[in-house]
Amino acid sequence: xxxxxxxxxxxxxxxxxxxxxxxxxxxxxxxxxxxxxxxxxxxxxxxxxxxxxxxxxxxxxxxxxxxxxxxxxxxxxxxxxxxxxxxxxxxxxxxxxxxxxxxxxxxxxxxxxxxxxxxxxxxxxxxxxxxxxxxxxxxxxxxxxxxxxxxxxxxxxxxxxxxxxxxxxxxxxxxxxxxxxxxxxxxxxxxxxxxxxxxxxxxxxxxxxxxxxxxxxxxxxxxxxxxxxxxxxxxxxxxxxxxxxxxxxxxxxxxxxxxxxxxxxxxxxxxxxxxxxxxxxxxxxxxxxxxxxxxxxxxxxxxxxxxxxxxxxxxxxxxxxxxxxx
Amino acid sequence: xxxxxxxxxxxxxxxxxxxxxxxxxxxxxxxxxxxxxxxxxxxxxxxxxxxxxxxxxxxxxxxxxxxxxxxxxxxxxxxxxxxxxxxxxxxxxxxxxxxxxxxxxxxxxxxxxxxxxxxxxxxxxxxxxxxxxxxxxxxxxxxxxxxxxxxxxxxxxxxxxxxxxxxxxxxxxxxxxxxxxxxxxxxxxxxxxxxxxxxxxxxxxxxxxxxxxxxxxxxxxxxxxxxxxxxxxxxxxxxxxxxxxxxxxxxxxxxxxxxxxxxx
Numbered sequence: 216x217x218x219x220x221x222x223x224x225x226x227x228x229x230x231x232x233x234x235x236x237x238x239x240x241x242x243x244x245x246x247x248x249x250x251x252x253x254x255x256x257x258x259x260x261x262x263x264x265x266x267x268x269x270x271x272x273x274x275x276x277x278x279x280x281x282x283x284x285x286x287x288x289x290x291x292x293x294x295x296x297x298x299x300x301x302x303x304x305x306x307x308x309x310x311x312x313x314x315x316x317x318x319x320x321x322x323x324x325x326x327x328x329x330x331x332x333x334x335x336x337x338x339x340x341x342x343x344x345x346x347x348x349x350x351x352x353x354x355x356x357x358x359x360x361x362x363x364x365x366x367x368x369x370x371x372x373x374x375x376x377x378x379x380x381x382x383x384x385x386x387x388x389x390x391x392x393x394x395x396x397x398x399x400x401x402x403x404x405x406x407x408x409x410x411x412x413x414x415x416x417x418x419x420x421x422x423x424x425x426x427x428x429x430x431x432x433x434x435x436x437x438x439x440x441x442x443x444x445x446x447x448x449x450x451x452x453x454x455x456x457x458x459x460x461x462x463x464x465x466x467x468x469x470x471x472x473x474x475x476x477x478x479x480x481x482x483x484x485x486x487x488x489x490x491x492x493x494x495x496x497x498x499x500x501x502x503x504x505x506x507x508x509x510x511x512x513x514x515x516x517x518x519x520x521x522x523x524x525x526x527x528x529x530x531x532x533x534x535x536x537x538x539x540x541x
Numbered sequence: 542x543x544x545x546x547x548x549x550x551x552x553x554x555x556x557x558x559x560x561x562x563x564x565x566x567x568x569x570x571x572x573x574x575x576x577x578x579x580x581x582x583x584x585x586x587x588x589x590x591x592x593x594x595x596x597x598x599x600x601x602x603x604x605x606x607x608x609x610x611x612x613x614x615x616x617x618x619x620x621x622x623x624x625x626x627x628x629x630x631x632x633x634x635x636x637x638x639x640x641x642x643x644x645x646x647x648x649x650x651x652x653x654x655x656x657x658x659x660x661x662x663x664x665x666x667x668x669x670x671x672x673x674x675x676x677x678x679x680x681x682x683x684x685x686x687x688x689x690x691x692x693x694x695x696x697x698x699x700x701x702x703x704x705x706x707x708x709x710x711x712x713x714x715x716x717x718x719x720x721x722x723x724x725x726x727x728x729x730x731x732x733x734x735x736x737x738x739x740x741x742x743x744x745x746x747x748x749x750x751x752x753x754x755x756x757x758x759x760x761x762x763x764x765x766x767x768x769x770x771x772x773x774x775x776x777x778x779x780x781x782x783x784x785x786x787x788x789x790x791x792x793x794x795x796x797x798x799x800x801x802x803x804x805x
Contacts, residue, residue, distance in 0.1 A: 225542065286711055293682060313703040316661075316684050320672030323639075329765035330639065332667035352552060352664055355559045356568060359770040402681040404712045406698065411706035421805065429555075447804060459724030465706055473704050480802040487554075501802040504780060510559065512774075519797055520780030521790050528787055535791040539799070 218249045221277075221301055223293075223309045223318065224269055228263035231268045234310040237377040240274060241308050241370075244337040244377070253387070254276055254301075256293050258284050270387035280393045287405040290317035298325055300392045303366030312471070313372035319371050324452030328367035331360060334423045335373050353489055354512035372488065414466020416450065423449025426469055427457065428492075430485015430525050434462045439526065440484060443533045446540065450476065452476065454492045457512060462530060470495040484525040488513025505529070542598040542715075544588045546622070546647050547674075548581040550606055550613040551664040565770045577613040580660025582728040584721040587689065588658050589621045589729070595691065599623045601654070605644045606634050611744050619731045619739035630748040632759050636666065637766040640759050642673035645690040647752035649678060655720040658699075661685055671720040682718035683711060687725035 218452040222238035224231055235253065249327045253273040255266050258280050266278045274485040279296055283289065302309065304326060309315040311333045323330035331347060335357070344361040345368060351358060362368055416422060425444040431437060437451070452466065458468045469476050477498030484505045486492060494501065494505045495517050504517035507524040514520045521528060552559070552568065553576040560569040585602070592598040602617040604610045605628040611771075614625035628644050636644070649657065650743075658695075661684060662668035668684060675682030688700030688708065695715045701710040702722050749759060757763060783790045798804040 244549070269787075281782075313685055316668045317672065320638075320669040320678035321682065324642075324676035330669055330673070331636065331766050332669055334663075349666075350664060352559060352568075353554055355554070355773075356561070357770075357772050357774065358768040361767050361769055363765040375638045402714050402717070403683060406710040407710055407712060409700065409708040411708075447798075455723065461727075468706070471704055472702060474705075480798055480804060490578050500797075502780075503798070503802075507783075510773075513780075514782070515774050515779040517780035518801075519794070521794060522782060523787060523790065528791070531787050532791045532794060535788070535795050536798075539795045540805075 218246050219302070219305065220245060220249045220251050221254050221305055221307045222251060223272075223297075224253050224255045224265065225310055225312070225314060225317075226255065226257065226261075226265040231265045231316040232310070233378075234312075234374060236272060236379065236382045236495045237374070237528065238308045238310065238372065239382060240377040240379050241334070241372050242306075243335060244339065245306065245308075245370075246340060250274060254297060255279070256281065256284055256288060256296065258282055266389045270385065270389055272382045272385060273387045274385050274449055276387050276389045277392045278389055279396045280391070281396065281398075287408065288314065289401060289403060289405055290314060291401040291403050292399055294318055294322050294325070294493050295401065297322065297394040299396050299399070302326055303426045306364060306368045306369070309369070309371045311373055315371045315406065316359065319369050323369035323466055326367055326369065328369055330364045330369045332371045333373050333375055334370055351489060354515070355510060374494065377436065387526045403485075411465060414464050416466055418452045418467060418469070419474050419476050421450045421476065423447045423478060424452045424453040424469070424480070425449055425453065425476045425482045426486060427525070428454040428486030429456050431457070432485075432526065434460075436526060439529050443482070443529055443536070447480075447534050449478075449480075454489075468495075476500075483513050483517065486513055487511050488516055542591070542595050542656060543652070543654045544591060544598060544600045544658065545649065545652070545655045546581070546600060546602050546603055547602050547659045547670070548579045548585070548613055548616065549616060549659065549660075549663045550575050550610045551578045551606065554579070559773070561771050561773060565772065567768075568702075568772055575609075577616050577662055578663045580662060580721070580723060582660075583723055584658040584660050585617055585620055585622070586679040586698070586726045586728040587721050588656075589693070590726060591689065592621075593686050601625070601652075603614050603628060603645060603648055605629075605636075605641050607634060612740070614744050615739045616731065616736060618742055622730060625744050627744050627746045628748075629746050630759075632749055632756055634759070637764050638639065638667055638669040639673060639765060640763060642670050642677060643754065643759055644752060645670070645773065646674050646677040647754050648747065649674070649751070650711060653716075655715045657716070659718070659720045661720045661722055668720070671718050675718045680716045681713050682719060682720075684720040684769045685722045686719045687722040689719065692739065
């Protein structure tokens, strides 16, 4: 019997997220012979647009139109509606992002299935176990994990790891499951959406970014990296912990909860290299990491690495660069 | 208002060199330094700030772990928690997130908390426990919160941080669970003296039968997600490491940035 695997499609403003293809690929790695069904929740014309897009690379799309999803996709509501339409003990793949974190863990409990988060690679099924790879300790170690799928599974997947060049093309059937989904009462009411402030600089347009993290040690050391940025004709930016400490404005943050940048050169100074940070660097950036910890996860992502304390190394680099540029 | 903060003792990310044990079944434990999960510090601080603003509020702390998990509870007491409980049983050790959530949920069921706070995630990076507890107990849970406003005795207004640093603002009824985002507040400094004083306090321990749980709910056979091998990222993958003394490295780096990086 063909296994069905469901994927939850994120969408914004009538456009399906990049995750849609990634989740299809992930599902095929779980079970190459599976029938992958897209789940799309929303309302009105935007929902229909998303379903049309998704139907070109899924054999089947289940649409749930619910008016309470107009202003915001409420994860509690989606979970309740989803449980009304998917078979008990299903395998569901979801993107590991702010919505996935909200939807998925509770879904696994209600389905009484296993839950595995932030998957980096999928090896396949052996008997009743799905074998996957994920990381722990902020990316410092990796683990092979066996997930019991005998009562289904809810899986969240690291954004970007299951991208592909060519996706299979379909004229997927769009099935309206709105009636079956019914209505669900939730104890969370959406009030409003607050957009982040613009800030007075725009790091997203810069070619050269000198970015720093906790390795800076003290707020008083920031001029050291500022000087380097000036010599390079670039700008300083930073990772999340620096924002949490309020040493820089939010507009300077690179990462999934900050800005996405596409520089030519990205200097990551004293930054450990969490995936949330690295997710903010796109395009073909030449990434250089300076970190005194040779095992810092950043060295897995960078093109070039220098194992030194940034506070000692950066002044020397600034001087050499200054001399070289004349 | 009765507030509960659920915390976890984790290997300190900054202080340790991570090595794999001989059987590849875990990280090497000798000399490993542990501390309170950094995310949990924001949850603790949030609880204490709410307590300071609301009359008659109390902050309790709980962890499910080994006997030595007591020291993170002592730290929380030093920060200002009113009481702490350790959920300890052989069966809880090495449990998956689901098992931890079942244990903590059983504890919550025995007490009447209005607000339950946790850090967003811990050393496993799964961000699963808050949502699982919510579903087990059928109470609403919102993760990634860094704005909380008390509307009245049973309603809160919270801001969930989403991609780009934007916020979704929700109204949520208590009892409820919130996982607290980093940067929601500035965790207070705890003096060595306060920690020393707190460490003298005896922490009550609850085991499986105290929590009205059965071994097949939380024992080894109940584990659904199991790590079978640990490994380090392969050497040779990733960055090309520049060699030499600092001056030499700087010179080489400048060359690379001008050749490959487009710096003029």
